[in-house]
Amino acid sequence: MIRRTLVVGVLALVGAAVTATSALANHSWGSYHWGRTANPFTLTMIDTTSSNWTTYVNGAGADWASSPVLNVTRTTGTSSRRCKPVAGKIQVCNDSYGNNGWLGVASIWTQSGSTHIAQGTTKLNDSYFNSGTYNTPAWRAMVSCQEIGHDFGLDHQDENFNNGNLGTCMDYTNNPSTNQHPNQGDYDQLLCIYDTGSRGRTLSTSTHSCTGTGHLDSSNSFSSVIAQAPGQGDTIVSHHGDVTEITHVFWANPLH
Numbered sequence: 105m106i107r108r109t110l111v112v113g114v115l116a117l118v119g120a121a122v123t124a125t126s127a128l129a130n131h132s133w134g135s136y137h138w139g140r141t142a143n144p145f146t147l148t149m150i151d152t153t154s155s156n157w158t159t160y161v162n163g164a165g166a167d168w169a170s171s172p173v174l175n176v177t178r179t180t181g182t183s184s185r186r187c188k189p190v191a192g193k194i195q196v197c198n199d200s201y202g203n204n205g206w207l208g209v210a211s212i213w214t215q216s217g218s219t220h221i222a223q224g225t226t227k228l229n230d231s232y233f234n235s236g237t238y239n240t241p242a243w244r245a246m247v248s249c250q251e252i253g254h255d256f257g258l259d260h261q262d263e264n265f266n267n268g269n270l271g272t273c274m275d276y277t278n279n280p281s282t283n284q285h286p287n288q289g290d291y292d293q294l295l296c297i298y299d300t301g302s303r304g305r306t307l308s309t310s311t312h313s314c315t316g317t318g319h320l321d322s323s324n325s326f327s328s329v330i331a332q333a334p335g336q337g338d339t340i341v342s343h344h345g346d347v348t349e350i351t352h353v354f355w356a357n358p359l360h
Contacts, residue, residue, distance in 0.1 A: 130293070131274060133259040136212055136350065137297050139220040145298070146175040149252070150195045152183045157198050157228060160241070160248040163285075164273075167249060168256065171291050173298040189213060189223040194255045196248075198228040207232050208247040210254035211351040224255035246280035249273030253286065257297050261289055 138147060151161050162178060169176040187197035189211070209227045214220060228247060232238045238247075250273045261274045269277050272287040295302040 131259045131261045131289075132293060132297050133254060133257050134350075135219040136214065136221055137219065137257045140298070143173045143299060144171075144175050145173070146177060147256075148193045149176055149178050150181040150190060150193055151178055152181040152187070153196055153198045153228065154183065157244065157248070160244045161196050161252075163245060164249040164252045167285050168252060170286070171294045173294055174256065187225045187227050189225050191223050194224040194226065194252065196226045196228070196252065198230055198233075200230045200234070201227065202229075203231050204229075206353050207238060207243075208251040209351055209353055210251040212255060212257075214350070221255075221257065226251040226255060242280040242284055245284035246273045246277075249285060253290065256294065258290060258293060261287075 138145065149161075149165050151158070151165075153161050165176045165178050168174060181195065183199075184197055185199040185201075187195055187199075189195060207229055209229075210224065211227075212221045212224045215222055226248075228244075228251070233244060233247075237243075253274055258274055260276060261270055261272055263276045265276055265278055269275060269279070269282045270287065270289070271282050271285075272290055273280075273283055273285060274290055275283050277283045
């Protein structure tokens with residue numbers, strides 16, 4: 105998800121050169137993670153998307169399943185605009201949600217103050233992907249990969265549009281050509297999150313040590329943030345009794 109404050113700043117960067125930089129492993133999303141009793145653990149991803157998304161959702165699931173601590177199994181489900189979450193699973197949906205400013209939304213739910221993820225969803229907004237700038241394989245692959253990555257507890261590796269692509273879908277960019285898949289830094293971060301023996305040490309010569317808590321901007325609801333001016337953040341926390349919903353938003357470029 106791209107913060108609106110940064111989307112505005114990137115408008116002049118269209119067509120900028122893309123260069124590779126080192127991977128980072130300090131981009132966990134807060135302390136949120138799925139509970140498990142052993143590694144690798146398996147998560148089921150329910151794919152309810154239409155055929156024009158299948159390749160990209162399948163590809164993202166396969167990419168993330170390359171992590172040594174995570175297995176992803178894909179099943180299909182019935183398409184639903186609401187994308188109602190399913191306990192213990194990740195549900196991926198697409199629909200024409202409207203020209204409301206966002207390309208994709210990832211939501212996770214926790215209960216009773218726990219940091220354990222109980223269920224997750226990813227929504228992909230066809231109002232942007234059915235035509236125009238975002239109707240490309242590269243954009244579909246990047247947004248699918250990033251939103252599903254958030255559902256595992258990952259945040260962005262980088263939020264600066266002025267530097268070169270990091271070669272990961274968890275990197276902000278206005279040119280997704282080389283940012284369509286996870287990189288080693290993402291796999292290292294999953295180790296940081298899910299393998300307690302890896303915490304606090306560098307996992308490879310190209311990564312930082314396991315640090316960072318991600319970004320969390322508190323607000324009352326997703327709808328209230330949609331109505332706010334650019335610069336108000338992209339992470340929304342909503343409380344529903346003893347259940348907490350946390351949502352990441354991938355904003356569209358307002359001039360596309």
